[in-house]
Amino acid sequence: xxxxxxxxxxxxxxxGPGALFLHLFPLVSFAAPAVAxxxxxALKIGVLxxxxxxxxxxGTSFVQAATLAVDQANAExxxxxxxxxxxxxxxxxxxxxxxxxxxxxxxxxxVSALVGAYLSEETVGAMEVAAAxxxxxxxxxxxxxxITDKVREEHARYRYVFRVGYSLPQWAEMIGAFLSDRxxxxxxxxxxxxxWNRELGETLERIVAPREITPVYTAYYxxxxxAFDTVxxxxxxxxxxxxxxxxxxxxxxxxxxxxxxSAPTLxxxxxxxxxxDARLAASVPLSAPVYVQAAAWRGxxxxxxxxxxxxxxxxxxxxxxxxxxxxxxxxxxxxxxxRKAGSAAxxxxxxxxxxxxxxxxxxxxxxxxxxxxxxGTGAGALRGTFVQWERDGARIVFPPR
Amino acid sequence: MASPFSQVLLDGLFxxxxxxxxxxxxxxxxxxxxxxxxxxxxxxxxxxxxxxxLAERGVGTPLAAAPLAAVIAFAFGVFLGKSFVNxxxxxxxxxxxxxxxxxxxxxxxxxxVWGPHPLSIEAGAPWTGPGGLFIRRWGVIAFLSSAALLGxxxxxxxxxxxxxxRLIAEDEEIAxxxxxxxxxxxxxxxxxxxxxxxxxxALLSPSGAVTPTMGRAxxxxxxxxxxxxxMDSVAAIFLLSIGxxxxxxxxxxxxxxxxxxxxMLAVVVLLLSARPAGIVVLAGRRD
Numbered sequence: 001x002x003x004x005x006x007x008x009x010x011x012x013x014x015x016g017p018g019a020l021f022l023h024l025f026p027l028v029s030f031a032a033p034a035v036a037x038x039x040x041x042a043l044k045i046g047v048l049x050x051x052x053x054x055x056x057x058x059g060t061s062f063v064q065a066a067t068l069a070v071d072q073a074n075a076e077x078x079x080x081x082x083x084x085x086x087x088x089x090x091x092x093x094x095x096x097x098x099x100x101x102x103x104x105x106x107x108x109x110x111v112s113a114l115v116g117a118y119l120s121e122e123t124v125g126a127m128e129v130a131a132a133x134x135x136x137x138x139x140x141x142x143x144x145x146x147i148t149d150k151v152r153e154e155h156a157r158y159r160y161v162f163r164v165g166y167s168l169p170q171w172a173e174m175i176g177a178f179l180s181d182r183x184x185x186x187x188x189x190x191x192x193x194x195x196w197n198r199e200l201g202e203t204l205e206r207i208v209a210p211r212e213i214t215p216v217y218t219a220y221y222x223x224x225x226x227a228f229d230t231v232x233x234x235x236x237x238x239x240x241x242x243x244x245x246x247x248x249x250x251x252x253x254x255x256x257x258x259x260x261x262s263a264p265t266l267x268x269x270x271x272x273x274x275x276x277d278a279r280l281a282a283s284v285p286l287s288a289p290v291y292v293q294a295a296a297w298r299g300x301x302x303x304x305x306x307x308x309x310x311x312x313x314x315x316x317x318x319x320x321x322x323x324x325x326x327x328x329x330x331x332x333x334x335x336x337x338x339r340k341a342g343s344a345a346x347x348x349x350x351x352x353x354x355x356x357x358x359x360x361x362x363x364x365x366x367x368x369x370x371x372x373x374x375x376g377t378g379a380g381a382l383r384g385t386f387v388q389w390e391r392d393g394a395r396i397v398f399p400p401r
Numbered sequence: 402m403a404s405p406f407s408q409v410l411l412d413g414l415f416x417x418x419x420x421x422x423x424x425x426x427x428x429x430x431x432x433x434x435x436x437x438x439x440x441x442x443x444x445x446x447x448x449x450x451x452x453x454x455l456a457e458r459g460v461g462t463p464l465a466a467a468p469l470a471a472v473i474a475f476a477f478g479v480f481l482g483k484s485f486v487n488x489x490x491x492x493x494x495x496x497x498x499x500x501x502x503x504x505x506x507x508x509x510x511x512x513x514v515w516g517p518h519p520l521s522i523e524a525g526a527p528w529t530g531p532g533g534l535f536i537r538r539w540g541v542i543a544f545l546s547s548a549a550l551l552g553x554x555x556x557x558x559x560x561x562x563x564x565x566x567r568l569i570a571e572d573e574e575i576a577x578x579x580x581x582x583x584x585x586x587x588x589x590x591x592x593x594x595x596x597x598x599x600x601x602x603a604l605l606s607p608s609g610a611v612t613p614t615m616g617r618a619x620x621x622x623x624x625x626x627x628x629x630x631x632m633d634s635v636a637a638i639f640l641l642s643i644g645x646x647x648x649x650x651x652x653x654x655x656x657x658x659x660x661x662x663x664x665m666l667a668v669v670v671l672l673l674s675a676r677p678a679g680i681v682v683l684a685g686r687r688d
Binding site for chain 1: 405408409412413415416512516517518519520521522523524526527535537607608609610612614615618622649650653654657658659661662
């Protein structure tokens with residue numbers, strides 16, 4: 001006889017495998033391949049992003065934006081009448097998984113190009129797969145110098161790799177220009193103790209030194225158990241003009257809350273995207289300016305405004321301007337290159353990417369000899385945007401419009 | 402004007418309060434039900450999401466959300482205790498694996514319902530104390546709530562209503578022979594501990610970001626505190642939590658923020674090497 005107790009136990013027995021299954025195979029992974037399978041003649045883009053693990057939030061925005069860009073491309077007629085689809089690989093924020101997923105997308109899913117990954121370490125792993133299989137790889141957010149160094153030093157092998165996002169020196173240059181504009185002389189640099197943060201902190205110090213801007217406090221906290229209280233108190237005690245918060249994850253809002261409690265009138269600049277989320281910004285006291293750096297923002301250009309409105313309409317909240325906007329532009333640039341080349345073959349697309357100019361949400365993209373998109377403060381460069389949160393939304397404060 | 406180090410020590414006191422708040426429920430489960438419950442952090446997360454859901458609708462504050470979170474978590478806890486923990490208690494490896502699976506399942510469910518993006522509740526401005534010290538609101542709440550919870554637990558365990566819990570903790574066979582419904586007391590205790598974790602999650606939700614995996618760090622710390630302090634003394638759990646909070650913050654200030662966690666765990670290892678059964682063990686009790 002089947003008793004209630006038996007049913008309860010059966011349910012509990014199912015919970016274990018069910019939980020492990022869901023943990024290993026996130027839900028988004030099911031949806032994306034199904035899109036590809038329903039259009040066998042479509043051109044496929046392999047998207048590498050962390051949909052589980054500590055960077056799942058950024059990875060989800062990444063895939064959402066790539067999906068939006070593909071839909072936009074298809075609404076404009078696709079590529080020579082062919083539809084474009086994406087196939088998603090969940091990198092889990094791990095190098096080994098990123099490499100395995102890149103290999104799966106290239107060899108089994110037969111994607112025509114890759115877009116990703118998220119972390120610098122993952123992207124360096126995916127580069128090896130792209131180079132070995134001669135597949136175009138567009139890098140939206142990973143910032144380490146190793147990516148473009150490899151393209152420069154071993155061009156024949158890595159010529160399929162192009163970085164759409166900013167390099168660390170470009171990033172530091174944009175931040176430096178903003179600090180000068182705000183008349184900052186002393187800054188504190190704090191964030192998660194991950195590779196790009198440390199590299200960015202060192203690069204920023206070197207680049208802003210000629211402007212007589214100096215760091216007065218630098219600290220990196222452990223992502224697992226961050227010592228927010230102490231870092232916030234120490235940063236405030238160093239009396240900087242501004243605190244630069246380099247954290248792409250959930251800890252950014254926790255730290256900013258502590259900073260506001262320790263130093264209510266100390267301005268903060270968030271880089272890395274997390275505080276571009278209006279819902280998070282709304283929970284932080286605005287007793288002092290909270291700035292956010294983004295690749296683009298609503299109101300910067302008609303293209304940017306249209307993109308933000310489409311994103312908001314589709315996903316219910318506006319993009320953060322970094323981990324979503326740059327992947328959107330990466331897919332847009334790739335599709336434009338396919339159209340110009342009249343083909344998705346890597347050997348035809350690479351010369352087009354090397355010589356062409358491509359319109360994106362953040363502006364006009366062109367790549368240098370190391371296949372790095374031109375960001376910064378020079379003539380013709382993509383400049384990025386700095387916004388300041390206010391009670392009724394964000395206001396663009398730099399570059400001056 | 403107070404020195405920054407005074408502020409760091411005060412914040413350490415509050416951080417210790419957050420450890421103690423989580424450890425209260427964990428001590429109950431380990432002491433009475435005698436199982437390692439790796440889903441304790443998931444109930445903490447559940448409480449935080451309930452507080453967020455209420456705050457988003459403009460209903461109440463985290464203080465108001467705590468009772469609701471406790472009631473919901475108690476129901477889930479009783480269900481889990483009755484249907485899984487009690488039947489599986491005889492298999493030492495089944496319970497940690499099973500409760501871990503429940504925690505992972507909850508994290509996935511939370512991600513489906515609320516999304517992977519961090520959410521946040523307004524924390525409110527801190528109070529200004531003597532010498533210009535900033536007194537963080539959530540820190541005061543954590544400290545006072547943990548003191549109240551652990552004090553209440555100590556009273557229950559030492560007074561007549563706590564007699565069945567004490568007896569079951571000491572010897573289940575004798576408790577059963579005296580006519581006590583041991584199974585029912587165990588799953589009700591399990592539910593009560595889950596309710597305490599959820600209330601802690603609701604109370605602490607404004608201090609940081611609300612995410613599906615936010616319960617993992619408190620789970621580990623509360624487990625460490627209870628095992629190191631030993632389950633015999635509620636006061637030792639409270640004092641060790643506060644001590645670790647202050648020690649961690651002092652290390653972050655004097656050494657480096659990245660070394661504070663390592664230093665805390667090093668102290669834990671040393672304490673366990675010296676007293677494997679916990680800092681405080683009642684006289685006559687066997688290891």
